[in-house]
Amino acid sequence: MSANIFGQTMLDNYDGVGDLTYTEEASGTVWNVNTTLDYYEGQTNSSSAPEHSYASYDLTGSIAGWNLNKANSNTWFGWMDLNRTSVSGWGGTNYSCGMVLASNNADFNSGSPAGYAVAFRNSPDELVLVKFSGNITSGSTNLWSGATELVSSGYTYTDGDNGVNFFVEFLSDGTWKISYIAGAQLSDANATNSANYTGGNATSANDETYVGTTYKYSGWIYAHSSSATAEARFDNFGAGQTSVDPVTNLVIINASSTSANITWTLPGGYNSANNSILVFVRASSAVTQGTPTNAPSTYTANTTFGSGTAYENDANAYCVYKGDGTSVTVTGLTAGTVYHVLVYNVEDAGPTYSVAAIANTRSLWEDVEAGSKTSYDVGSDGCLANDDVTLTAGSWRLCDVLRGTSGSDNFNGIAAMRAISSGTATMNFDLPNGAQTLTMYHAKYGTDNSTTWVLEKSVDAATSWIQVGSEITTSSTTLTQATFTVNEACAVRFRIRKTDGTASNRTNWDDIEVTNYTGTCIKDNYYRSTATGDWDNAATWEVSTDLAVWNPATNTPSAEAKTVTVRSPDKVTLQAGGPAITLDEITVDVGGTLEYQNTSGNITINNGTGVDLIVNGTFEDHDIQAGNAILFLTGATWQLGAAATMLKTNTGPSTIWRDNYQGGMTAIPDGSGGALWHLKKTGANTPGFSSTGGTFYPNLTLENTSGTAWSNGVGAKFVGASDFPTIKGNLDVGGAGSVSTVTLRTENRNATPVVVKGNTTIRSGHVMIIGDETGAPTGGTGFQFEGNVTVDGTLDYEATDATNTNRLLKFTNTSAQSVSGTGTLNVYNMEIDKSTNDVTLSRNVTVDNLLTLTAGDIISSSASRLTLETTATVSPSDANKKAGSATSFVSGIMDRKVNSSTTEYEFPMGHNGTGNWRPMTVKPRDATARTWTVEFKWSDGTVDYGTAIQANELITSMNSDYYHEITRAPVSGNADIKMFYEQSDITSWGITEADMVIGHWDGADWNNWSLNAAGDWVRDATNNWVQVLNANAFSPGGPGGGGGTTPIELLAFNAKYIAGKVHLDWATATEINNDFYTIERCQTNCNPNYPENWEIVITVDGAGNSNEELSYIAYDDDPYGGISYYRLKQTDFDGQFEYFDVVAVEIPAENETIINVYLNDGIVFVNVNSSEEKIFQIKITNVLGEKLVENNYVIQKGNNLISIDDLQSLPMQMLLISIMNESEKHTKKIIIEK
Missing domain, CATH: 2.60.40.3080 (Immunoglobulin-like)
Structure with missing residues (x-):
């Protein structure tokens, strides 16, 4: 690792070398340099003084590059004492008695000077700021021809005033401000502080007419009266500046493990006869500057670190250079150590050295002047060690990046990085003192199109990367500076990454500068809140080294702190516009709140020991940034306490919370302790919603206090297909405080619906809806409810999403559930799947498409009724239309809407109290729209209504267990009624299946609708049902017994195609009262329940009574081509009949002979x-x-x-x-x- 050098500079004391020039037109004008070295002053103070004198201070050749612009905002201050009893002697209508602040000409009696000035306007007499252009003529009452007033200070001169102090500022936005305070002249210390001026005004518009490098700072006094006194002062042209500019362009080059070459530029006005350059170097921390008093002669320089004389104010800083040069090579450095450099220039003459210091806290300077890389990628190893290059500041890995020096490259100096495709420039070393800011220059290459790139930081030696600030767009060939706020207290390195991925559009990066973090990297302290306040305010915190003794904090917590605790009742705010902050091992106590505002500073959750963010109180996420506002480093996790709240009010994403939960998000609390995920729309933006699959919530509340609807498709929407969201507690759509509508929609397409394990509440005025609002068949599996459902608002499905066959409300779990509320409830598909307990309706529920009864019952009453729409079907339902099951049915009453004469409508009825399942069907004889109502009662109909039986009817007895209340509206139209029974019922009742009928109570007795002839009844002993055909009146009805027909015992029934005919044969073992057999055939829609589709082929006489095996043969001489079906019907002498199983025959094709x-x-x-x-x-x-x-x-x-x-x-x-x-x-x- 290379040694890293950081620089500081200190300014020269005021040396009076050739910077100030002044002109006086007569004796008596005095210009002085104040002995405190912070301002110049001039005055006309005698009656013999001329009308004006002036002095100028030319910065053009003194401090190169400093000018009057927004980058270097400057101030002027002054004081004027007119000392007159009357202003009447002034005369003129324009301006008199003033001070020039900036002008393009140091001689105001010649040429065409232009610039800015402070002056007294004559009428009315006010102190104003003007810009002027034109000659200033001695003795003229019109001092500045063509002057334009920018702003009045508001001060009006009064005869006998002692004077007025003024303070002029050129602000960073290009506007001007002039302030004043009348009375005695301020002291030097107070005059430099704008806060001491009580009055004044600012311009409302930008004015930069006369600024730039050609304009000079100038002090000029004009007193248009021989008896007036005027004095003006101007400071040293910007805080900390002196007449000799500081050492500049301090850079570090050729850094290696043991040496570094330090260069600098001599300041303007440097005089080797009077000045000397001293350079001091210290390891690990900045040089303590203090006030130097020792002459340069007291120092001995040695380029070997540690061998030179120690600096008088810092025993650990050693002199490595003394002289008038511009560079020094320092040796004897230690790899991996950070070195700080102090360079200042001193004047040998004078008893003291008042050094105005500018601290250079730069920790990295990379100007790409050193090193060489001429191709984007080197070697065949990809972006590995072959692409490592030692540049000015150290080793970088340049991937799809080279060192550009061509005429199309844009750089300061001789080179810049040039990136293509998705190129990256990555530091191979850390900056151990962290980073406060990073600035760098960028420009597009040649005539290429615009590009985009990002800055990233790593605090774990390049293991993971975090984006700093926003993505940058480079669109100009002019180098543009980008500034990033980093605020990283401990070791950090950086990576620049091109994001547009386009090889044909290239980018130049140059002059990368990083400043040290101003705080301390503290790794071993504990922090806890002591008050409500901002995170980055030390007053918010207490600090401890042992968790026993706590003291007021002097720093704010960083990720290196051992633990951080937000206590009750404190609310700690990561404030808007605040710095980037890294969190680690932080706990929000019950009653405490950690608030993240809409801010430009990123929040990084670091991967430390254990859980990195524990929220037992409240975390408020107000982020609106679409990208990485809150970042979790790899391995970093968070956790929500059993009674905690996660509040989101803005558009920032929620997936970060989903993907980084400790132990996976399935471990989030179940909501029983009150844990809450609270989405609250408070303004124009909508809260970010973790809408894709795999998200788990404790309790989930959606609330809207914004005054505008939280509309469909914006924010509150479940999407995705690979997984499904789960709400482990209660779902509350609307919340207690909403003033505007909340709409929650699911378009999730996973086979499992959105799961709500607790209760679901849709409050009045709010909406929950299933399906894609655009009508596209993209989603809406539905909701799976495991608790109670209350609909006081609207629960609906998207009707336009016609191809989406899901849109399901599924009720499951083992506890009893209910459906209640006074709002709108529209159900497309509904499923009951409960291993224990049932679903009780406490409101009307209508199912439009499919009712699935898997397990558990629906308890439906007259006041809270289940209705199936005309298109609705029931599952399961077999070929006989026997719907529901012994473990799942509708108990009580239900409605079915009908509009077809060909549809047999199922009623999956049962009795919840006894567990008995007895479904039935209704098949209307016409297509009139009606509603059929069936209520199943497990009760003895002869007790509830009467025992009378119509003797002239087929019925002879009624069952004593159950019956169905059957009604229709409108009250008209016939129908076929089918009722199912169990085999055990027959034994209990003592009725044979051949005798089964449906008894109907007509108000007087139980009868058979007078339907006694053959064809009025259908029985299916195999599938246990009996059906009455074309019934014409409806009231209570149930299975009963008939006239005692004894069926035949059928041994076989066969059908074969032979010689152009269908050969039919059957055999019986016994026959009792058997009148005849009928062979029927059917070719299409041959369900036994549709007798109209069957036709008679032949009738064969029966044997009457027989105990012997008998065989029968019959033929269908003119069969249909293709597949046909045949069935055997047996009829007794009393007209009772029975059908037997259907057989199929395949006839050769139509075109065959x-x-x-x-x-x-x-x-x-x-x-x-x-x-x-x-x-x-x-x-x-x-x-x-x-x-x-x-x-x-x-x-x-x-x-x-x-x-x-x-x-x-x-x-x-x-x-x-x-x-x-x-x-x-x-x-x-x-x-x-x-």
Whole structure:
């Protein structure tokens, strides 16, 4: 590591060498240099004095580069005593008696002087600041022709005034200010302090007409009366400046491990006969300057560090140079040690040396003057050691960066860095004393386009990097200075990184200067707050070395402190516009608050021991910066206490908090202790929301006190797909203090919805919505609620997002849940998935698309009812429309809106108290829009309504367990009603499944709607349901018993396609009261629940009663092509019937002609099954080719049977039968046997 040298300079004392010149037109004018060396003064003090005298101080050749501009704001002060009893003798209408502050000409009697002056305006008589252009003519009452008043001080001369003190400032924004105080002349000490002037005014506009290097600081007095006295003073042209400028351009070059070359520029006016340069060097810390009194002759210089004479005010600073030169090479240095240099020039004459010192706290100066690198990358190792270059300040690693010296490069001196693509210039060494500021120059290369770059710092020897300040855009070929506030107390290094990534646009970097941090790097102290206040105010803190004895702090905490604690009830503010601060091992106690304001200073969370930021009280994040305002170094973490609050009010990102939580964000408190993530919109900006997946919150509250809506899509939105957010506690949309609307939206597309483990509250006037507001099918899985849901505002889904089939409200967890509130609740999909307990509705809930019943019940009442919209479906629901399950159903009452005559609508009903699940369906007979209401009651209907049964109806008994209350609105229209039962019900009731009917209470008795004929009822013993068809009145109804039909015992039912027909056969073991069988077929939409899609093929008589195995055969002579379905229906003598399982048959395709030939009793039968009408020729020949039969036949569509009996007399032989036309030919063989 190279030795690092830092410089300081001290100014020359006032030596009076050829700087001040003055002219007097007659004797009696006196110009003096004040003995305190801080101002010049001149006066006209006798009646014989001329009307004016002047003195000028020409800085052009004395302090090079100093001029009257915004970079070097300057002040003038003075005092005027007119000593008159009356101003009437002045005459004139313009200006009289004044002092020139700055002019382009030192001789005011010739040429065309122009500049600025303080003068008395004659009418009215006020002290003013003017700019002038034109001659100043001796004896003229018009002192400055063409003068323009900039601003009046407000002071008006009164006869007999002792005088007026004035103070003029040229401000950094290019405006002027003049202040005054009337009365006695101020002392020298008080005259230099603007605070001692009580009156005055400032200009409202920038005026820099006469500033620049060609304008001189000039003092000039004009008294337009032989009896007037005027005195004016002007100070030493800027704080700390003297008549000889300081040693300048102190640089460090050729630094190595043991030596360094120090150079400087001699000050203007330097006189080797009277002046000497002394250079002192000290290790590790700055030289103590003090007031030098020893003459240079008392010092012996030695270039070997430690061998020269020690400085009189610092025994550890050694003289390494004495003389009139401009450089010295110092040897004997130690690698890794920081050295500080004091260079000052002294005058040998005089008893004392009053040295005005300017401390140069520069810790790095890199001007790229030394070293060499002519290519962007060296070697084939990438950006590694081959790209290390020793420049002026030390070793740098230049990646995609070279040392540019061409005519297209822009630099101060002879070279600058030139970067392409994503080039970086990285220091290979630390600045052990930290850094207060970094300034550097930048310009674009040649005719390239604009580029962008950032400055980064590392406090861990380049292990990690932190951006300092904002990204810089370089758009000019003129070198422009960029300044960064660093405020790093301990060791630091820097990296400059080009961010635009464009190889064709190049950037120059030059003259990088870093100043030392002004505080102390303190690593071993403990800090705690002692009052509410700013972080960077030492008065806010107490300090201790042992946690036992606490004293007022003299420094503010840094990351090197052992621990920092913000105590209750203190609020410590990282204030707006404050410095960058690094935090480490900081704890905010319960009741304490740490506030981060909207600030330009970055906050860095350092990676120290344990958790780096523990918030047990409140952390207020008011950041609006889009980038790295709050930074976590690699490994740094934070933690929220069980009762703590994280408050965000502005647009800064929240992902930093998500990604750096101690133990991962799943470890954040569950909210049961009150831990809160509080998003609060307080102004035009909206709080940054960690909206992507993987974020965990304790309790989450969104509040809006701004007076403007927190609208859709701005801030409060969950997005992403790879993961999902989880709120471990309660979700509060609106908060207690909102005055404007909050809208929380989820567009998260993960398969798991946004999880809310606690209660969810949507307050009145606020909105929570699922889906993309643009209508794009990009998201909105929904919300998973594990607590109660209260909707007093609006809970809705995005209807325009039509392709998004999620939009789910899922209720889960093991505890009982409720849905309540008086606001608007629109549900697209709703799922109940609870291993224990249920969801109770305390308000009406409507599901528009899908109700999924996985586990747990919905408890719905008349006042707080579940409704399914017309398009809604229920899952699970089997082919028989048996919806819900034994572990999940709707208990109580529910509505279904209908508008179709082809849809069978499910009612997944059950009884929560007993756990009994008994669903039912309604299939309207017309498409009129209606609402059907079903209430399931586990109760004996004969007890609740009556025991009377209509004797003339099919029904003979009612079950004693349950029934359904069924109503419709409007009260009209017929429907098919299906009810499901359990097999155990049949045993309990003593009813056979063949006897099952639905009993209906009509107000007088239980009846069968007078539906007693075949076709009025459908029973499915396999799937345990019974259905009444075309019911015309509705009221309580439930399963009951009928007339005692005994079904057949079916052994088999088969269907096969043979010879153009469907062959159907079945067998029975027993038959009781069996009247007949019906074969039905169907080709499309062949659900057994849609009888209208089935047609009768054939009816076959039954055996009545039989205990023997019987077989039956029937045929479908004209089947459909393709796949068809057949079912067997059995009907008793009393009209009761039963269906059996469906079988399928595949028929050859439509375009085939199927031909079968067989012989019976000497007659040849030809069976032709054709898809359309055709003409065929049938020809029969023997094996010798002799034609026996040849005839043409017209074949109809379908099955055709042709008999040929002309061959009965033939002897035994084989015959060939050909059936053909112009497009087909079929050949069959047949053998005649005798």
